[in-house]
Amino acid sequence: MVLGLVGGLLGGYLGQLGGSATEPAGVATSEPSGAPVASGGTDSQGFCDAEAVANAVLPSVVTINVVSETGGGVGTGSIIRDDGYILTNNHVVADAVSGARIVVTFSNGQQASASLVGRSQQADIAVIKVEAGETLPTITTGDSDEVAVGQPVVALGAPLGLSGSVTAGIVSALGRDVPVPADDGSTAVLAGAIQTDAAINPGNSGGALVDCDGELIGVNSAIATVPNAAGQTGGGSVGIGFAVPINLAISLAEQLIETGNVSYPYLGxxxxxxxxxxxxxxxxxxxxxxxxxxxxxxxxxxxxxxxxxxxxxxxxxxxxxxxxxxxxxxxxxxxxxxxxxxxxxxxxxxxxxxxxxx
Structure with a gap:
């Protein structure tokens, strides 16, 4: 399902990121160990040193396979606590509510089963957890309120199921309110979303958008696509992607970890x-x-x-x-x-x- 972008994106349509996946191979019981990521910095031209950012951040980025009797899907997540809590999108793991199995693949190839901790359908944010046998590498959280239009960024994830992929770009715009379909038939909103031209494709959902210091500033969640002559939409990147600002995502994640639910203000x-x-x-x-x-x-x-x-x-x-x-x-x-x-x-x-x- 696709929706027109609020505010008008001429000829463009918004689609939630998805992707397909097959049943992953055997699930390992051990997890990789590590420490919080270090800074990546910028290169001589002022762009992110993508190699340094990748080396620092990829250990804390995981591929998420959701496997059910009717098929499966693939997305991405970021490890936000060293005891196994992982931040991702609700639409990546929503099928777990009806019994689908979640399998996490770490950057070193090891795998582990995960459970759904909680989700915010309205914000398209979710938290899952693996039972970590060791201390896991965690991503460093930045401050999305300090993000500026034009600053360089790096996106990390598993586009089309290709784990450990890295793309680079800039922040194209801020404060986009992007409606996307929720799994319960309602409309979710990527409130105040960060727009980026870093290539984001199906499978990047739930993954990390980071600054040049490797600090997480957004959760990659949706892309705009251009319809073809038949009016059908394509599924690839056209350089217009959207990420949930990390300040909002982390606030919701903390509630989910503490209570399993999100408490929203009431209008009556x-x-x-x-x-x-x-x-x-x-x-x-x-x-x-x-x-x-x-x-x-x-x-x-x-x-x-x-x-x-x-x-x-x-x-x-x-x-x-x-x-x-x-x-x-x-x-x-x-x-x-x-x-x-x-x-x-x-x-x-x-x-x-x-x-x-x-």
């Missing part, structure tokens, strides 16, 4: 999308139609009523459910959100304070 209302064409047909505003308001919840306390049409949230047009998902991923309990709405023919604005889910 149920909405449905009014698309532009439907709004025009009924001579009303596009936005989010409020189907219901929970008694005593944040929306009711803010004065939102059933039948209102929310036209903007936190300054952003409320043109899709993705804007709600982004709020849940980027806001915390106690944060306030400005809500613009239409009630009949009257416009209004209010402030909603997010609370914990009851």
């Amino acid at each position: 209302m149920q909405v449905v999308v009014i698309p532009q064409d439907v709004a025009a047909q009924f001579n009303t505003a596009p936005g989010l139609y409020v189907e219901g308001v929970t008694a005593g919840g944040p929306a009711e306390q803010a004065g939102i009523q059933t039948g209102d049409i929310i036209t903007a949230l936190d300054g952003e047009p409320a043109t899709s459910a993705a804007v709600l998902t982004k709020l849940k991923l980027t806001k915390k309990v106690g944060d306030t959100v400005e809500v613009d709405y239409l009630r009949g023919t009257e416009t209004g604005s209010t402030t909603l304070t997010l609370s914990e889910t009851p």
Whole structure:
């Protein structure tokens, strides 16, 4: 399944990274040992010293095979704790919920079974764990808030199942909100995604996007593809890839490791999308139609009523459910959100304070 990119990518389409895989060979019970990665640095022209980055980071990057009775898939992950916790995408390991087996292949070729710790379908982030017999090499976490457009980066993973692949590029843009399909039929959002032209292909999903010091700044998650003459989309890189910022990904991962779940802020209302064409047909505003308001919840306390049409949230047009998902991923309990709405023919604005889910 593919979706048009929010904001318009002329002629481009967005597809989640996948890939196919066959049943891996025998599963080993031992894991490689190592220490956190060291700095890679830049070369004389100011680009990442990709060789140094690869040597430093690849030991902490794994290939993930998910094997079920109906087939399998391949993706990538980064070891974030030396006792076996691995960060990846939800869409890489979602089949494990229905009984598929997860097999991790380390950079030295050793393999181990892994279990699903938890996942955030809304952010397309998941954590798996291997039972490490030894201390595992871990990736160093950077600060995605310090990332700048134009800075050089390196992507590491298993495109098309080719483990240990390394590509280089730059940060092409920041703050992209990229909707992608979730496995439960809803829409996930890569909130504030890092856009890069480093080649990313199916199988890179869940893998590392790092800076020149080998520090993890993003989780590679999706690519844009260009449709052919028949309107079908290709599956390869066209130099437009998207990564979940590591600050968000790690925040979610820590919750998953501690509790197995992610707690999202609560708005206390149920909405449905009014698309532009439907709004025009009924001579009303596009936005989010409020189907219901929970008694005593944040929306009711803010004065939102059933039948209102929310036209903007936190300054952003409320043109899709993705804007709600982004709020849940980027806001915390106690944060306030400005809500613009239409009630009949009257416009209004209010402030909603997010609370914990009851």
